[in-house]
Amino acid sequence: MFRNRIFKTFIGLGLVLVFFICGGPNCIPQGDDPGTGPTTGTVTVTGTGTYIPPPPPTGGGTGGNYNTPPWVTIIADRMSVTTNEMITIRADAGDPDNDPLVFDWFVSQGAWYPEPGGRSIRWTAPGYGTGVNVAVKVRDSKGAENKAEIFINVMMSGYVPPPTMPNQPPFFTDVHSDMNTVGPGGVVRLFANAMDPDYDPITYRWKMVGPVAGYFSNPGPDAQNCDWIAPNTSGMQSYEFACEARDTRGGFQESYHIFVYVNSSSGYNTPPYNFFITASKQYGLVAGEEISLTALAYDAENDPLVYYWESIPEMGGLPIGMFVPSPNGQNIKWQAPYISKASVWDKPSVWFNINCKVDDGNGHFDFRSLSIEVMTQ
Numbered sequence: 001m002f003r004n005r006i007f008k009t010f011i012g013l014g015l016v017l018v019f020f021i022c023g024g025p026n027c028i029p030q031g032d033d034p035g036t037g038p039t040t041g042t043v044t045v046t047g048t049g050t051y052i053p054p055p056p057p058t059g060g061g062t063g064g065n066y067n068t069p070p071w072v073t074i075i076a077d078r079m080s081v082t083t084n085e086m087i088t089i090r091a092d093a094g095d096p097d098n099d100p101l102v103f104d105w106f107v108s109q110g111a112w113y114p115e116p117g118g119r120s121i122r123w124t125a126p127g128y129g130t131g132v133n134v135a136v137k138v139r140d141s142k143g144a145e146n147k148a149e150i151f152i153n154v155m156m157s158g159y160v161p162p163p164t165m166p167n168q169p170p171f172f173t174d175v176h177s178d179m180n181t182v183g184p185g186g187v188v189r190l191f192a193n194a195m196d197p198d199y200d201p202i203t204y205r206w207k208m209v210g211p212v213a214g215y216f217s218n219p220g221p222d223a224q225n226c227d228w229i230a231p232n233t234s235g236m237q238s239y240e241f242a243c244e245a246r247d248t249r250g251g252f253q254e255s256y257h258i259f260v261y262v263n264s265s266s267g268y269n270t271p272p273y274n275f276f277i278t279a280s281k282q283y284g285l286v287a288g289e290e291i292s293l294t295a296l297a298y299d300a301e302n303d304p305l306v307y308y309w310e311s312i313p314e315m316g317g318l319p320i321g322m323f324v325p326s327p328n329g330q331n332i333k334w335q336a337p338y339i340s341k342a343s344v345w346d347k348p349s350v351w352f353n354i355n356c357k358v359d360d361g362n363g364h365f366d367f368r369s370l371s372i373e374v375m376t377q
Contacts, residue, residue: 068096068271069144069367073178073191074136075225080153080201081125090120091136091148092178092189096363099140108133108316109154129156129199133316150174151317155199168197169251171319175243177228180308180328181261181361184232188260191225192243195317200247209240209257230262236304236361237262240326259328261306263361271364272297272305277356279334283373284349287338291372295330295356303360309334311372312353315344321352321374334372341376349375 072093081087089112091103103118109132112123125132132152139145151173174193182188194202206221206228218227228241239262243255275297285291295307309327311320311334319337326332339350352372359365 067142067144069146070095070101070138070140072136072138072146072148074134074148074150076150076152079224080155082155083125083127086122086124088120089123089134093138095140099142102139104137106135125154130154131317149316150193151195153196153199167249167251169253170194170196170202170245170247171253172255173320175255175258176310177258177260180306180359181263182230184230184262184264186230188228190228194245196247200249203246205244207242209242213239233262234264256323257326261361270300272299272358272360272366274298275358275366275368277368277370279370285336285374287336287377290333290335293332293334297358299360303362306359308357310355314351336374339374339376344376347376349373
C-alpha cells in the first residue's frame with residue numbers, strides 16, 4: 001500500500017508539472033497548427049473567417065517610425081455572372097510609403113487561378129446559382145495590412161424568376177471613394193457594390209447631389225466604378241455623390257451619400273495624431289436601431305480634418321447599414337440593418353467593423369476601427 005501511494009504521488013506531481021509547462025487546456029502539440037494553406041508565388045490561399053485589421057503603428061511627423069497601411073479595392077469584370085463563366089478579378093492597391101506589397105486572395109466558391117504578381121486572378125463561377133464571397137488582404141513589407149471584399153452573384157444560365165415571385169430590390173454592400181481629398185484637377189475613383197436577393201443583373205448610375213462640377217470619366221457615370229475629375233477651385237470645397245442600383249424588374253435603391261473635398265492649398269506637413277473613435281452602443285443592436293459615432297483627432301498645423309466612416313460586415317453579401325446623414329463627419333449616426341437568421345446560418349448576431357479615416361487634406365491620414373454587434377431576426 002505504501003508503494004502504491006508513492007506511485008500515485010509521483011504521477012500526480014508529473015501531471016502538475018505538465019500542466020504548468022503546457023499551460024493546461026491550451027497546450028497544443030507541435031505540428032497541429034493548421035497553417036495558412038498552400039502558396040503559389042505571392043498569392044496565398046487563406047482560410048475562412050473574419051479578418052479584423054490591427055491598429056496602425058504609432059508615430060508620425062518628420063522621420064520617425066510612422067507607417068501608413070496600404071489601401072486596396074477589388075474590381076471585377078462583372079458583379080453578376082452566369083454559371084461556369086470566367087472573369088478577371090483584380091486588386092487596385094497602393095502604399096502611401098511606397099513599400100512592396102504582398103496579396104492574399106480568398107474565394108468561397110468556384111475555381112481561381114493566380115496571375116503573375118498577385119494583383120489579379122482569373123476566376124470561373126461554379127455550375128450552380130449562388131453568392132460568392134471574394135476577399136483580398138494586402139500587406140506591406142513593414143507589417144501593416146488592409147482588406148477588401150466583394151460579393152458576386154452567380155445566376156443560372158437563362159434563369160428567369162417565376163412571375164408569381166415578388167421582386168426584391170437590390171441593396172448596397174459598399175459605396176466609397178479611393179480618396180477623400182484631392183487637389184484641383186485630381187482624379188477620384190468611385191466604387192459601388194450591390195447585391196440583388198433574386199440574383200437579377202444590376203445596373204449602376206452615379207450622380208452628384210447639389211452643386212455639379214468636374215466630370216465623370218473612365219468609363220462614365222453609367223458604370224459600377226468610374227472616375228471623377230475634380231474642378232479648379234480655391235480653398236476647400238466639398239462635393240456630394242450618390243449611386244443608384246437597378247435590377248431588370250424595376251427594383252431600385254439609392255446609396256447613402258459620400259463626399260469628396262477639393263483642396264487647392266499644398267505643402268508638407270505632419271499627419272493627424274491622437275486619433276480615436278467611440279460609439280454610444282456596441283453590443284446587442286436590433287434592426288433599425290441608431291447609434292452615435294464620434295471621432296476626434298488633432299493636427300499640428302491646424303489643418304481642417306475630414307472624417308470618413310465605413311461599415312464592413314463579417315460576412316460578404318450582407319447589407320452594410322445606413323449612415324445618417326452621410327458617412328462623412330466628426331459626429332454622425334449609424335442605423336443597424338435588418339439581417340435574417342436564415343441568411344447567416346442561424347447565427348444569433350453578426351459583427352460589423354466600423355472603420356473611420358481622418359484626412360488632413362494634404363495627403364496625410366490615419367485609421368481607427370471598432371466592432372459593433374447586430375442581432376439577427
